[in-house]
Amino acid sequence: MKRYLMTPGPTPVPEQVVLSMSTPIIHHRTDEFKGIFKETADLAKRVMQTKNDVVMFSSSGSGAMEAAVSNVLSEGDKAITVSAGKFGERWGKIVKAFGAEAVELTYDYGDYAKVEDIENALKNNKNIKAVYIQASETSTGTFHPIDEIGLMLKEKYPEALFIVDGITAYGAIDVKTDNWNIDIGITGSQKALMLPPGLALLSVSEKAKDVIERNKNRFFYFDILGEIDAKAGKFTPAVSLVIGLNTSLKMILDEGLDNVFKRHEILAKATQEAVVALGLELLSKKPANSLTAVKSPQNISSEDIIAKMKEFGVEISNGQGHLKGKIFRIAHLGYFYKPDILMCISVLEMALKKLGYSANFGDGTKRAMEIFLDE
């Protein structure tokens, strides 16, 4: 059975990337690898649109999230965490795990953060050291307006660090790290960077470095300043993933950042409009261009839709937390192009029909085709 992976991470790995990772492994303490590592970090800066240092951890994205807490917050420090899904909740959990206080700004799953809410929270809570948020909340496919939030912080609360989990955003959505005042931006290898899981990236501003230097919390492995000093990994870096990242970042830059973002925008639009044409409802009030979360029709569990699509070889994702069984998520970040979306929507339509939902049969794919023809 041929597999068609449409999950929001891992995402398909391009053949060129696989090939580059399959070259003979080299030792990480050689000039050759140091050169590759430095070049890769520089390429990552360009994709992350920052002049700040970018460090790489051999970990999942959550490892970099932990670093962004443990390195920044001392015990008793106060931070705002925006929670509108599973990954927003994770910020709260990590902050508490490190003995700091989380002022949690909670939204319904599918809703997005309002800049005024964050401003009010900062007004009502003194000494907020950092604001933690997602650019794209992967559990709901929602984009938080981090551009507005970042600029508000810069203007009104310049002492607070702005820390953004961009794991399903960087490389898919136009996240302007420096222009949007992001002190720490985070991403993972297995999303729009088109790699297997195992590598996390973290950009860190000079302002953040100052805070980290004065911080007293406990950490050892996830040592941001230590990684910057070490040049090519404080600990053994994931050599083949770094080499693969070098290839995939070059692919992204060769296609052109604007073209990559535009591609994701069109794939997202086609997916969103296709499911709406089928009479389905989007979960998100502000859908992200990286993945689309769709409410399952009444009386049909999203688990059944996912299982039926799997019979055709197409793998999409379930909801998380209390949305399990209630929504399904289609990814279109990374190595995806128009034919992939057309295929996925057709297979979704067949799965729905098999489960007794036959409204507007054929209209989803047709709508996606129309969107693609329009541009």
Add this chain to the structure above:
Amino acid sequence: MKRYLMTPGPTPVPEQVVLSMSTPIIHHRTDEFKGIFKETADLAKRVMQTKNDVVMFSSSGSGAMEAAVSNVLSEGDKAITVSAGKFGERWGKIVKAFGAEAVELTYDYGDYAKVEDIENALKNNKNIKAVYIQASETSTGTFHPIDEIGLMLKEKYPEALFIVDGITAYGAIDVKTDNWNIDIGITGSQKALMLPPGLALLSVSEKAKDVIERNKNRFFYFDILGEIDAKAGKFTPAVSLVIGLNTSLKMILDEGLDNVFKRHEILAKATQEAVVALGLELLSKKPANSLTAVKSPQNISSEDIIAKMKEFGVEISNGQGHLKGKIFRIAHLGYFYKPDILMCISVLEMALKKLGYSANFGDGTKRAMEIFLDE
């Protein structure tokens, strides 16, 4: 740009096959390789449904076609060649190149051979040594009724050899080599066997061996009996292709021959019905399950359709000979599953619309979805 290869050879190579071909190369005169070679030939016999010897040439399929002429026909010998497309014509050319006489039975491109025509040709021409035909004529996507022809020959002209080019048939269409009296059956690696080009397979009956032994023509490289004697290649075999073939044949047998044929049948049916639903016409009077040849709508060159589909990353094939620009060919033999067809038909629809043909927009993909849901 991601590529979606839908051409009738080469066809996509499964990851498992690529991986097996990427293992360290071994020397061909070792017991290890001899074992792999023998096992592969045995697997090929099962896929080709024969107890006859199967030899492998490092060549394109045309090399095996040449072998089936040069080894069988002496100068001045007479053979019937069935010509209803570019590859049927090739039989005539090869027969003449080796100084034998070709009684060419010619049909229009898209038409198929009639068993009575072949019977009449045998009646009207004495001493026909062999009948050369395609199982599936790749240039027109047509299936010749080689089952009927084979059984007629067995009953009425048992002295004539029945030689079938099954290059786009074996592994996609249920070709029963032994039951259908096929003395020499031929296929190539880059079709339903899901490999890169470079390997040709040829099955040879005991009756054919007797004829070859008495034959006086000139050949050196394409030496069928020499290959049988040599056990693991008279000349250096294409080691990695043989190893890849071992993997792909196991994939086919693991899926089950009947399942593989049924899959090809359904993909073919969906493709045929989808293009008809779009108001297009099939070229073939007896479409093969391996590829579908479609007449381009009036005033639209198939070259333009192909170019427009290529803009979306999908690669299909043009017509050959005088049909260039007039037809296009969509492959569905080998590593293809339902999502691939849905994707291809959607992209075809978008290409047609871009070229001003908008009849029944959306109906093609919808029809393919219906076919897939029906079974």
